[in-house]
Amino acid sequence: MKKNSPITTICLLLFLFTFLPASAYAFGGGPGPTNTPQNTNTGAGTSVQYRSQSSVTTNVGNPPSSGGSGQPATSDTCANSPFYRRYLFDFAHNTVFSPKNFGDPICDYTMSGLATLIHQHDDAHFYCWYNVVVAGESGYDPNVEQLNDPYDPAHAWGNFQMGRGKNGADDHGDVDWQTQFLNALHHNNAQGNTFDYWSTAMRDPVHCHP
């Protein structure tokens, strides 16, 4: 036994340094991505949900100083709103912050209200905003969160699917619906009204990229 002990020790060390790390990988203990997907039951089937990678600590109740109603987020599900069912789904999937009703905190959102707001502030680009960008980005849902945004780890939020500050103070979709539009408007103004921020605007370059 004594004669073979060094060989046995070397073999054991080799075994530990080579095979065990592979075992660790195989059982998920290795250095994998930190943002591992979680299975969540959506009620309409099972989907994969990613944890937010956001390192931004934006207070949803304090939208940037771009105007709007400035209403803080609430927990109101807007039971009398035609968007009630949408909001319930949105809130169930918002894993980032609470309270979750950032887009319609006092339940006064309507598509007509949004159209009026756009007319008031940027009538020249009304149809691009209303019929191309909002229709394409969110389907007119001010509380929607895009979990899998390839451009912003803080996800995309609200009617205009903007972020949580990655591209400046106006890059905030995590605010009430009036402020959502004003942020989008100011951001677009700063970029020469090119609508380059929104890929959906490419569907109609004639009207959205004049």
Added chain:
Amino acid sequence: MRKYRYIIIALIIVVLLGSIFILLFPQQTPFRNQQAPSTTGGPGQPTPTIGEDKNVEKELNLLTNRRPLAASDTDVKARLEKSVGNDGETILTTDEVIIRYIGPADEFQVEIDTVNIEKAKTDAVSWFLAQGMSMDGICKLPLNFFAGSPIRQQGINFVSPLPAGC
């Protein structure tokens, strides 16, 4: 002693097999559940490149250059505008569509809430025809469609905005 030799040989074989395994499958195992991010909402789907869509351009041309409706269609439009519900914009809600009149935009918009998109569009057009609106009037409004939350949740973020034939 012979017994220990067999153990040592067995260990060497295990080490060699482990090394071969690592060389053949380098770092694939830990990422087996990782899926590419997607803007379509459907996990694992490739990120789409959104390009120009002539139907969207056509829709906006119809909206920005409104053509006058026939007298009978004007009457139907006025009647439908008055039929909105308490929220001031919803006219009809079914399992597959929500039809709204958006006053400030002067638009009849149909939210598609089923993956059977073409059937939903056809049914919405049929409903307008049943109200007395002509197909010419439906195109001139123009009646326009968008993807609602239920189908967005299933990865369908876009439906062609115009009725077939417009």
